[in-house]
Amino acid sequence: MTLELSLNQQPAHARQGSSIGQPLTRRDGFLKVTGAARYAADNHPPGMLYAVLAVSSIARGRVAALDVEAAKAHHGVVEVMTPKNRPALAADPDAKDHPFMFRLDLLQNDQVRYPNQSIAVVIAETLEAATEGAALLSPRYESLPARVGLDGAESFVPRGVGIGSPAVHHKGDVEVGLKSAKTRIEATYETPAQYHNAMEPHAIVVAWDGDRLSIDTPSQGLAMAQGRIAGLFGIAPENIHIRSPFLGGGFGSKGMISGPQVLGILAARLVGRPVKLVLRREQMYGPVGHRAPTRQTLRMGMDGEGRLTAIDHHARTASSTFDDFFEPAADASHTLYASPAIATSHDAVRLDTGTPLFMRAPGEATGSIALESAIDEAAHACGMDPLEFRLRNYAEVEPMTGKPFSSKALRECYRQAAETFGWASRPLQPRLMRDADGFLTGWGMGTATFPAIMFQAEAHAVLRADGSGLMETGAQDMGQGAWTAFAQIAADGLGLDIDRVEFRAGSSDLPNAGIAGGSGHTATAGMAIHNAGAAVIARLADLATGNEASPLFGAGNEGVLARGGRLYRRDDESRGESYAEILTRAGLTEIEGHGKGAPDPASQETYAKHAHGAVFAEVKVDPDFGQIRVTRLVGAFAAGRVINPRLVRSQYYGGMIWGISFALHEEAITDRRSGRIQNANLAEYHVPVNADVPSVEALLVHEDDPYVNALGIKGVGEIGITGTAGAVANAVWHATGVRPRRFPIRIEDLLG
Amino acid sequence: MRDFDYIRPATIPDAIAAAAEPGSAYLAGGTNLLDLMKGGITSPERIVDISRLPELNRIERLDYGGLRIGALVRNADLAHDSAFASTYPAVAEALLSGASAQLRNAATVGGNLLQRTRCSYFYDTASACNRREPGAGCDALGGENRLHAVLGWSDACIATHPSDFCVPLVALDAVVEIEGKKGRRHVTLEEFHRLPGETPQRENALEPGDLIVAVRLPAEAASFSANARYLKVRERTSYAFAVVSAAAALVVDGGKIRAARLALGGVAAKPWRARSAEAVLLGADANEASFASAADAALADASPSGDNAFKIELARRIVVRVLMSALSGTPERLPALPASPFSNIPGVRHDA
Numbered sequence A: 001m002t003l004e005l006s007l008n009q010q011p012a013h014a015r016q017g018s019s020i021g022q023p024l025t026r027r028d029g030f031l032k033v034t035g036a037a038r039y040a041a042d043n044h045p046p047g048m049l050y051a052v053l054a055v056s057s058i059a060r061g062r063v064a065a066l067d068v069e070a071a072k073a074h075h076g077v078v079e080v081m082t083p084k085n086r087p088a089l090a091a092d093p094d095a096k097d098h099p100f101m102f103r104l105d106l107l108q109n110d111q112v113r114y115p116n117q118s119i120a121v122v123i124a125e126t127l128e129a130a131t132e133g134a135a136l137l138s139p140r141y142e143s144l145p146a147r148v149g150l151d152g153a154e155s156f157v158p159r160g161v162g163i164g165s166p167a168v169h170h171k172g173d174v175e176v177g178l179k180s181a182k183t184r185i186e187a188t189y190e191t192p193a194q195y196h197n198a199m200e201p202h203a204i205v206v207a208w209d210g211d212r213l214s215i216d217t218p219s220q221g222l223a224m225a226q227g228r229i230a231g232l233f234g235i236a237p238e239n240i241h242i243r244s245p246f247l248g249g250g251f252g253s254k255g256m257i258s259g260p261q262v263l264g265i266l267a268a269r270l271v272g273r274p275v276k277l278v279l280r281r282e283q284m285y286g287p288v289g290h291r292a293p294t295r296q297t298l299r300m301g302m303d304g305e306g307r308l309t310a311i312d313h314h315a316r317t318a319s320s321t322f323d324d325f326f327e328p329a330a331d332a333s334h335t336l337y338a339s340p341a342i343a344t345s346h347d348a349v350r351l352d353t354g355t356p357l358f359m360r361a362p363g364e365a366t367g368s369i370a371l372e373s374a375i376d377e378a379a380h381a382c383g384m385d386p387l388e389f390r391l392r393n394y395a396e397v398e399p400m401t402g403k404p405f406s407s408k409a410l411r412e413c414y415r416q417a418a419e420t421f422g423w424a425s426r427p428l429q430p431r432l433m434r435d436a437d438g439f440l441t442g443w444g445m446g447t448a449t450f451p452a453i454m455f456q457a458e459a460h461a462v463l464r465a466d467g468s469g470l471m472e473t474g475a476q477d478m479g480q481g482a483w484t485a486f487a488q489i490a491a492d493g494l495g496l497d498i499d500r501v502e503f504r505a506g507s508s509d510l511p512n513a514g515i516a517g518g519s520g521h522t523a524t525a526g527m528a529i530h531n532a533g534a535a536v537i538a539r540l541a542d543l544a545t546g547n548e549a550s551p552l553f554g555a556g557n558e559g560v561l562a563r564g565g566r567l568y569r570r571d572d573e574s575r576g577e578s579y580a581e582i583l584t585r586a587g588l589t590e591i592e593g594h595g596k597g598a599p600d601p602a603s604q605e606t607y608a609k610h611a612h613g614a615v616f617a618e619v620k621v622d623p624d625f626g627q628i629r630v631t632r633l634v635g636a637f638a639a640g641r642v643i644n645p646r647l648v649r650s651q652y653y654g655g656m657i658w659g660i661s662f663a664l665h666e667e668a669i670t671d672r673r674s675g676r677i678q679n680a681n682l683a684e685y686h687v688p689v690n691a692d693v694p695s696v697e698a699l700l701v702h703e704d705d706p707y708v709n710a711l712g713i714k715g716v717g718e719i720g721i722t723g724t725a726g727a728v729a730n731a732v733w734h735a736t737g738v739r740p741r742r743f744p745i746r747i748e749d750l751l752g
Numbered sequence B: 001m002r003d004f005d006y007i008r009p010a011t012i013p014d015a016i017a018a019a020a021e022p023g024s025a026y027l028a029g030g031t032n033l034l035d036l037m038k039g040g041i042t043s044p045e046r047i048v049d050i051s052r053l054p055e056l057n058r059i060e061r062l063d064y065g066g067l068r069i070g071a072l073v074r075n076a077d078l079a080h081d082s083a084f085a086s087t088y089p090a091v092a093e094a095l096l097s098g099a100s101a102q103l104r105n106a107a108t109v110g111g112n113l114l115q116r117t118r119c120s121y122f123y124d125t126a127s128a129c130n131r132r133e134p135g136a137g138c139d140a141l142g143g144e145n146r147l148h149a150v151l152g153w154s155d156a157c158i159a160t161h162p163s164d165f166c167v168p169l170v171a172l173d174a175v176v177e178i179e180g181k182k183g184r185r186h187v188t189l190e191e192f193h194r195l196p197g198e199t200p201q202r203e204n205a206l207e208p209g210d211l212i213v214a215v216r217l218p219a220e221a222a223s224f225s226a227n228a229r230y231l232k233v234r235e236r237t238s239y240a241f242a243v244v245s246a247a248a249a250l251v252v253d254g255g256k257i258r259a260a261r262l263a264l265g266g267v268a269a270k271p272w273r274a275r276s277a278e279a280v281l282l283g284a285d286a287n288e289a290s291f292a293s294a295a296d297a298a299l300a301d302a303s304p305s306g307d308n309a310f311k312i313e314l315a316r317r318i319v320v321r322v323l324m325s326a327l328s329g330t331p332e333r334l335p336a337l338p339a340s341p342f343s344n345i346p347g348v349r350h351d352a
Ligand SMILES: Cc1cc2nc3c(=O)[nH]c(=O)nc-3n(C[C@H](O)[C@H](O)[C@H](O)COP(=O)(O)OP(=O)(O)OC[C@H]3O[C@@H](n4cnc5c(N)ncnc54)[C@H](O)[C@@H]3O)c2cc1C
Pocket: A683, B025, B026, B027, B028, B029, B030, B031, B032, B033, B034, B035, B050, B071, B072, B097, B098, B099, B100, B103, B106, B107, B108, B109, B110, B111, B112, B113, B114, B115, B162, B163, B164, B165, B210, B211, B212, B213, B239, B240, B241, B242
């Protein structure tokens, strides 16, 4: 018998937690540092062949010829897949049934619509033979001029941005607000195209067995991937088994199954043998998404007290010529600063690039660096300290909607981070601080925010007669520590010590755990786990309280507590018995329960739900060379319940370091003529190295939120980038007096 | 990957005989060659693996006071040889400012001299590149070229030589010892690398089959040990090629400059010895004003080859600073962030 309980329930039978909140080390840490963790590309089913993509070097046009004969003649090459012989699909890869279905390049024709688009797949006995076979294809193209850059095509207003948000929003009248202002600022900021660059490239190992598919591939959303593949191949989702126990990072690029992964499946079908396909680093710059470039103009007006009278935030962004994803950068101005008039708008151009996609804090990161820079400019224009200015414009309700916040400990974040950082002694004017060695020193700050999102997830719980438990959900560990955090929630959900719980995840034959994205995985799958635990404990409690032989007989109305593998009477903890005793008496080997996690529509209507934080940065700048170093970062974040402070801190660190990267390092350098990315490798596509991050501190600010979900979890995966990037930019201004308006900040911008 | 023959010769003559065949390439640490092969930028038909030739692995002190560094000495081993680092501190500092610890453990002396440019169009085989394919054209002109050359470039090629190691070496009059079909010869490092002119594909003085066996430093190079520095401005604190770098070495006596050496990196297709600046410095007062004049002299012939005019002014400032640092004396210990502006001051903490 199974029980399904309602969402976000507060069960009569309480479980008393002890694992949640503990700073446990990663359960998968040992496997990873010893190399025993098996990533997708580590799998080698018998008879496996190697597939290598041939990709386009032009941005736009068509493939006029491929020397398939030369490739096939190379020893070891088994087959070459081109539009001519690619196995049929059940669905058009260019169909778009819903906004989350992204068009894929699956050799449906000879057209080229971006550089690095797949134009053929070579399948061989060895990786080397397949690689050489791909080179021997020597494609000939008919090419058209590439459309490059934010002015590279005619602009238009997209129908929606991000996840279906209108491109234009407003409240009040910003023109009136600006006119009435005592002080005004206007500034334009540019952010470049960025690529996810997960350490693990997209890889897939595929074996067909009739119309059944066995797949090893990294996925942030197993059920979605399963559904997409099922649709493309016209087979039942349950015939597709995807294993993704570990991801070597995803950052959004593994949220949806990508074209190259599907080509691996097609290649295996074509040759009738298992196939492995792994992208080369440079092949990740095209078909697996990126963060679109933006150019953002902000106008702000302030009254005599430094109160905002208007915020106008416009963002120009870019999508591909054939699909829609529009970086919702200007929406960053909806949630942070109170103003009687707010307007946000977007327009876009279509370029010959791969389709941009979600990349860690999509819209929030790009919007935040512009908004936080503009807020800094506004504070300066008012002659105010940037923290004081932010407090003056503190939003007591969500500015755009007027909804109350479900919780918002941002004031406490400001206070703790400012105090730890030593902000109070900051001079107002720029270029006043030098350290003992003569470096220009600057302090800047930014506010961090990210919405608390939930998706849909399910979990399955089992209690066994030996007193152990099992929790199953198809959750995805991208390196963020899901194996550990979910096991902690499972242990508390089952009222067991964590060592007594077997936790299974990372496989598509488990209950759908939703997507590891939007910083919503812990809340969503966590609630499913929590509710599955509640369901099975309720069933156990019924067995005990309904049986005369149990010391808990008749305790049903009072309720029982579950802890350490025992149930206790709530009103008399001296009376209790073990799970094993209850199940043995009932003659059961195990019982099970199911749970779901989903947003609560009612509280969704009523409350604005966001995590918040404050980040303070110190930079040093060489006065002659303009070389920058972020010498100190202090962030304080309030994001509801902390399941595991060690893992949460490491998410904040990672996000904050990404913020440094955004401000100072990351940029895809695109040739303005060919549209090809010139630095598609990890030597020249810069991200920070250890020496760039000498000191980073993340403070966890306590926050209870009764509305987001029963566990009180918001999300921590993305917020760290927001706020930080702007804080670094503002610190550079404070050090040098030069206002960064183009990111990443370059040496020549500061040479003076 | 293209099939190729792999040969591991036991002796230097065997190596040279094997490499004399057209289409051969020596393999040392492989940190550059293998990347180029994987990218299809070079496709040698025959790899001659010299990495286990024992006689190329030695650092020898020569009778007359010079030093001979075998071509296979690893970058890390050389930099961490304490006698070497104290005698030629700017060279050690340059080595340690290059690449990453893992790469320095693999990279060799000879390979470092011969590493190819990082011009992205050279790496992108779909682009036109005269260096890769003579006569094809140069897509870096009018392209993304903010890091390209400001000295000694031609319309045929505006690439830079990326090595850090070579910059102090050329300042210290290093000599490349080459063994070829016709025996052994010596070429100064200054003459070893070529400017592009009309033939950018001819990058250096090597003939087919020539093997670099050693790099020599003359006795005089040791006389600068008290006042020698390397300074490298880059776009992250570590693990990045130089935007511009400079090596300076001085002998100062009674406030006057008795000997001066200056070279720039990241500005030209070769490590750039700034002889005109040295002439300005010789006999001058050792102060910032002289250094500024020297910087002007060093960059007098510079011109932007694209969006890189800022490198000229940057180079001037780096010259002044590196000379100031050299004047203030070689630090007792190598800084934790070698050659970084952020550890220019002796004793500065790594995390300061
Ligand atoms: C990511 C990255 C970052 C880097 N950053 C820096 C940096 O900041 N600063 C810097 O200076 N360098 C940097 N490098 C370059 C690095 O220093 C060189 O790759 C290395 O020095 C090459 O040495 P190797 O022994 O590996 O050469 P190989 O790759 O083995 O050979 C390079 C070339 O030299 C030839 N060759 C090698 N030895 C001999 C010989 N004895 N005689 C004749 N020919 C020979 C080979 O045929 C080949 O053409 C970086 C490299 C990478 C990959």
